[in-house]
Amino acid sequence: xxxxxxxxxxxxxxxxxxxxxxxxxxxAPKRKEILNEEEKKLALKNALRYFEPKFHAELLPEFREELxxxxxxxxxxxxxxxxxxxxxxxxxxxxxxxxxSIMLMIQxxxxxxxxxxxxxxxxxxxNGAVFQNWAQYLLTMKYLSEMTDEQTxxxxxxxxxxxxxxxxxxxxxxxxxxxxxxxxxxxxxxEKFNALxxxxxxxxTAGSYxxxxxxxxxxxxxxxxxxxxxxxxxxxxxxxFVTSGLGGMSGAQPKAGNIAGCITVCAEVNPKITKIRxxxxxxxxxxxxxxxxxxxxxxxxxNEETVSLAYLGNVVEVWxxxxxxxxxxxxxxxxxxxxxxxxxxxxPVGISFEDSNKMMAENPELxxxxxxxxxxxxxxxxxxxxxxxxxxFDYGNAFLLECSRAGADxxxxxxxxxxxxxxxxxxxxxxxxMCFDYGFGPFRWVCAxxxxxxxxxxxxxxxxVLEELMKNSPAEIxxxxxxxxxxxKGAQENKLVVGSQARILYADAEGRMKIAEKxxxxxxxxxxxxxxxxxxxxxxxGTDSPYRETSNIYxxxxxxxxxxxxxxxxxxxxxxxxxSIHNGGGVGWGEVINGGFGMLLDGSEDADRRLKSMLxxxxxxxxxxxxxxxxxxxxxxxKRAMEAEPNLKVTLPNFVDESLF
Numbered sequence: 001x002x003x004x005x006x007x008x009x010x011x012x013x014x015x016x017x018x019x020x021x022x023x024x025x026x027x028a029p030k031r032k033e034i035l036n037e038e039e040k041k042l043a044l045k046n047a048l049r050y051f052e053p054k055f056h057a058e059l060l061p062e063f064r065e066e067l068x069x070x071x072x073x074x075x076x077x078x079x080x081x082x083x084x085x086x087x088x089x090x091x092x093x094x095x096x097x098x099x100x101s102i103m104l105m106i107q108x109x110x111x112x113x114x115x116x117x118x119x120x121x122x123x124x125x126x127n128g129a130v131f132q133n134w135a136q137y138l139l140t141m142k143y144l145s146e147m148t149d150e151q152t153x154x155x156x157x158x159x160x161x162x163x164x165x166x167x168x169x170x171x172x173x174x175x176x177x178x179x180x181x182x183x184x185x186x187x188x189x190x191e192k193f194n195a196l197x198x199x200x201x202x203x204x205t206a207g208s209y210x211x212x213x214x215x216x217x218x219x220x221x222x223x224x225x226x227x228x229x230x231x232x233x234x235x236x237x238x239x240x241f242v243t244s245g246l247g248g249m250s251g252a253q254p255k256a257g258n259i260a261g262c263i264t265v266c267a268e269v270n271p272k273i274t275k276i277r278x279x280x281x282x283x284x285x286x287x288x289x290x291x292x293x294x295x296x297x298x299x300x301x302x303n304e305e306t307v308s309l310a311y312l313g314n315v316v317e318v319w320x321x322x323x324x325x326x327x328x329x330x331x332x333x334x335x336x337x338x339x340x341x342x343x344x345x346x347x348p349v350g351i352s353f354e355d356s357n358k359m360m361a362e363n364p365e366l367x368x369x370x371x372x373x374x375x376x377x378x379x380x381x382x383x384x385x386x387x388x389x390x391x392x393f394d395y396g397n398a399f400l401l402e403c404s405r406a407g408a409d410x411x412x413x414x415x416x417x418x419x420x421x422x423x424x425x426x427x428x429x430x431x432x433x434m435c436f437d438y439g440f441g442p443f444r445w446v447c448a449x450x451x452x453x454x455x456x457x458x459x460x461x462x463x464x465v466l467e468e469l470m471k472n473s474p475a476e477i478x479x480x481x482x483x484x485x486x487x488x489k490g491a492q493e494n495k496l497v498v499g500s501q502a503r504i505l506y507a508d509a510e511g512r513m514k515i516a517e518k519x520x521x522x523x524x525x526x527x528x529x530x531x532x533x534x535x536x537x538x539x540x541x542g543t544d545s546p547y548r549e550t551s552n553i554y555x556x557x558x559x560x561x562x563x564x565x566x567x568x569x570x571x572x573x574x575x576x577x578x579x580s581i582h583n584g585g586g587v588g589w590g591e592v593i594n595g596g597f598g599m600l601l602d603g604s605e606d607a608d609r610r611l612k613s614m615l616x617x618x619x620x621x622x623x624x625x626x627x628x629x630x631x632x633x634x635x636x637x638x639k640r641a642m643e644a645e646p647n648l649k650v651t652l653p654n655f656v657d658e659s660l661f
Contacts (some may be wrong), residue, residue, distance in 0.1 A: 003082050004093040007103070010142030011078070011135055015055055018062065020079045026247075026272050028117040028126070029344040031363035033150030040067060047073045050135040059095065069540070071361065072195060074120055076133035082278035084118065085111040086500040088450035089530055098172045098577045099147040101532050101600040104500070105209040106130060106141070108468025112214045112640030114499040115629040116247060116273075121158075123211050124585060126247075126337045126344045128203025129177075132157040132194065145171060147569065157200045158207070164476060169350075171572050171612070175209075175580035178589065185583060185590035187342065201584045204543070206582040208596035208615070210534040212444055213498035214252050217273055220431070220442055220538065221256035223483060223506060224395075227430045228331045229262070232391045236262035240302035242322065243395075244315030245337070247273040251282030253335055254308030258284070259487075259494055262310040262330075263300045264451075265293070267315035269347045274312050280498065283310040290321045295328060316349040316374055318379035329390040332382065333426070338398040339588035341371055346402075348374035361501070374408035379408035386423070391625040393426045396538075396548030398587045418499040425551040432552030437626050439508035439619045439641075440480045441539035445519070447501040448600075449529030455501040457528050458491065461506060461518045463488045469511055478508065478638060504536075509641065516601060516611040523603030531575075531601045533611070537594035541567050541622020545585065545592035553629040561593040563625045568595040569615045573609025575599065624650045 001009065035043060047063050048056050063073045086108035092100040106116060109123045109130045116124045121131045131137045140160040143153050152166040154177040178199050180189065193199035205211040216248050229236045239262045243253050247267035252276075257264030266283065268274045277283045284307050287293040293311055300307050311318055315334065322329060338343030347356045348370035359367045386392050394400045400421045403410045419428075427436070435441065447454035461484060470481040484505045491503060505513065522528045535542065543549040544561040551558060568581045576597040585592040599614065601607045620641050626634035630653050642648045 003091070005088075006080060007080060007141050008093055008145050009140050011050060016060065016077055016081075016328065019079055019358045020446065021076070024118065025112075025119055026117060026270075026462060028070075028120040028122055029357045031072065031191060031195065031343060032361055032364040033252040033593075034188065035067075035195050039051065039192070039196060043067060043073060043196045044320040047075065047133065047135075062560065066193070072120070073133060073197060075134040076119065080134075080138070086446075086450065089448035094147065096149050097170065097530065097602055098149065098600045099144040099590040101143055101530065102173055102209060102324070102578055102598065103144050104448055105446065105532060105598060106137075108500040109206060109209055109601060110137075111499045114211065114618065116314045118230065121300070123206035125203045125205065125206070126340045127201045128206035129158060129200045130202075130209065132197055132200045136160060136489075138383070144173075157198070159204075165649050169573075169575060170605070171576050171579050173578035174572070175202070175578065176582070177209060177580065178583035179581065180583060182590075187589055189342070190584075190589040192443060194573050201589060202582040202594075204537040204582070204585045204594050205453075205534075205596065207582055208534075208598070209578070210444070210536075210596055210598055211444060212500060212502035212504065214255065215496035215498065216442065216444060216504050216536055217252035218256050218259070218496060218621065219487060219504045219506065220328055220536070221252045222259045222487065223435065224426055224430055225260040225262065226332070226483065227434055228391060228393065228426070229260070231429060232330065234330060236260045237306075238301055239263065240265065240320060240328065242315075242329045242332045243335055244268065245335040246270070246277045246283065246310060247337075251277035251280065254283040255494075256311065258306055258308050263305060263308045265297060265311060265318060266308065267311040268320050268598040269312075269314055269353045271312060271353070274310050278310065280429070282308075283497070284308045286310045286312055288312045290317060293318070294321060294325050294327060301328075304570055310391060314347065314374075315348040316378045316381060319378065319385060323381055323384045323388075326388075328388070329385050332385065332390050332392045333395045334378075334399045335395045335397055335407070336399075337586075338402045339584075339586055339591065341398075341402050342368050346371055346374070349377060350374075363625075372579060375403045375406040376408040379403045379410050383409060383422075392423045392441050393429055394421065394423055394547070395426055396451075396545070396551075396587060398547065398591065401547055401587075401591075425547060427548055433631070433633055435480060436540045436549070436622070437631045438637045439540055439623050440477070440506045441619070442504055442536040443507045443512045443515070444502060444504040444534050444536070446534070447529065448532055450501055452497075452501055454528040456465075457495070457522065458531065459488055459491055459503060461522060462503070462515050466505075466507070466511060466514045469514065471584070474640070476633070477508070508637070509616050510644070512615045512619065513612055516615060517608065520601045520603055520608050521613065525602055525603075528544055530603070533599040533601060534597060535618075537582075537596045539622070540619050541625065542595045542618075543585065543592060545587050545594075547591065548587050549592075552631065553626065555631060557625075563622060564593040564595040567618065567621050568597075571595070571597045571614055572622060574617050576614055620648065620650075628653055630655065
């Protein structure tokens with residue numbers, strides 16, 4: 001069968017042959033034993049309901065073995081035979097161009113070049129899933145190939161509930177992930193519901209079909225590193241940035257360090273992923289000996305090099321060794337997946353990668369003890385270096401939160417509302433006041449033609465728009481504008497594309513709308529093919545997360561999720577092609593609500609109308625919430641938005657004289 005025929009077939013009418021377990025692929029670790037015998041039976045029934053009864057006797061023992069061996073039922077037998085990657089949009093079967101764009105984005109999320117654990121349908125972050133199993137993938141792609149612009153596909157945590165009648169301005173797909181009742185939103189609840197096959201963790205952009213490979217993270221990390229050095233009033237040249245995690249975050253940190261112009265040391269315990277990132281040129285060198293690493297860093301500091309160094313080992317060893325050697329660390333952080341600390345997101349010091357994976361599955365309580373011991377040691381080493389002048393910030397990966405839960409010395413001596421920890425979240429100190437409050441966030445696009453020349457043309461269009469806007473931009477946002485012009489000018493030479501022909505930059509509502517409008521005009525003129533717009537949920541208004549995206553909101557509302565819910569509702573009726581809402585994201589199950597969207601530009605007047613309506617709301621919803629929290633940058637930004645749009649009328653806060661108290 002052709003690729004198109006396989007898509008249209010959905011779940012095969014005859015069972016495909018079992019597929020061998022490919023050891024060269026980076027696989028998800030075994031999940032811990034969480035189900036009792038009756039629950040295992042229920043999980044098997046839930047899996048078998050995708051298939052005709054005549055296949056149940058053959059599939060039952062196979063699915064039971066997967067559940068016992070991996071802790072999940074992935075249905076490996078049903079992995080497609082075709083290569084998994086984002087094809088040009090014209091190669092997808094179907095009646096709706098919008099539906100074809102979604103198929104493209106789904107396959108990009110699962111591409112071997114992009115996905116962290118492609119055979120387990122996990123894109124990044126250790127557990128950020130697009131689907132729970134391969135039957136869901138096959139059925140979803142079939143539905144999309146049949147869909148018209150008068151239907152909407154409803155997705156329940158990876159499960160395609162079905163196609164429903166709607167209308168052309170409705171979203172083509174509505175996605176929810178992990179939307180469990182709040183009292184059942186603890187980490188073990190996720191393990192159980194996911195093992196049962198009834199819920200999944202969509203991360204931020206994995207379950208939204210909007211992940212574009214590491215550059216989606218590289219850009220935000222670059223902006224963060226640049227502004228962190230500005231914060232300490234030091235040039236990145238010759239400066240040292242120490243962090244960890246090359247897997248779930250795709251090697252973004254060393255690449256961002258190179259673009260910013262500093263020395264980066266990034267520790268990683270997984271040999272396979274370290275090798276992959278080196279081969280992909282996301283990290284320059286690999287070191288396995290700490291003495292050699294120290295010597296290499298000293299040389300780089302003396303020569304003011306721009307270089308990224310991976311240490312194959314535990315980051316705790318790096319912090320402790322650099323302290324002993326009195327090596328000056330300028331800025332430090334951690335980007336391991338600590339939202340997922342007990343299932344592969346963080347590995348304890350002193351235990352091998354292989355032994356950790358075994359302990360994680362066979363003795364989870366001991367593994368948890370070892371992780372918490374490591375976190376206490378990790379925090380202690382960080383404390384010693386910050387006492388010597390290192391600027392350390394939490395990267396929103398729940399590092400400080402899990403350290404505090406482990407009893408580490410990370411709590412502030414004088415805690416205030418929103419400032420519980422010794423060290424700030426990078427959103428509190430950097431991204432919130434410098435970017436999010438002004439409406440600047442990660443606007444991204446994918447050239448659906450698959451042509452590199454289309455991407456180059458869109459880069460040129462975006463740069464022209466930003467340079468024109470900067471001429472009349474107020475002083476408050478000149479730096480943000482310049483950073484993004486510099487970024488987009490260097491995007492081609494930095495070879496940031498992995499998977500689809502995609503790009504990202506930080507823009508405010510005006511910038512996003514004008515860039516999108518120019519793209520749509522270029523499509524209409526036949527200069528480029530269709531373009532998919534989107535963003536990371538790590539943005540101005542897509543996410544409510546008290547320890548990350550909304551950590552610089554100090555009116556007590558950072559634990560509420562009205563903004564993210566309204567974001568998705570508003571995007572839905574203002575013209576998004578698809579929308580998504582997740583429990584989970586980069587800081588953990590039960591710790592955040594994420595809202596996302598995708599939008600196809602096809603050169604039509606409908607697309608022009610939708611982009612203006614939806615993008616304006618998508619950004620200003622968040623600025624309004626931030627202004628009500630009395631954030632001065634956001635008050636400035638929303639007043640400016642109201643001047644530009646007479647139909648926008650936002651409630652502004654009155655300030656109280658502190659002397660009254």
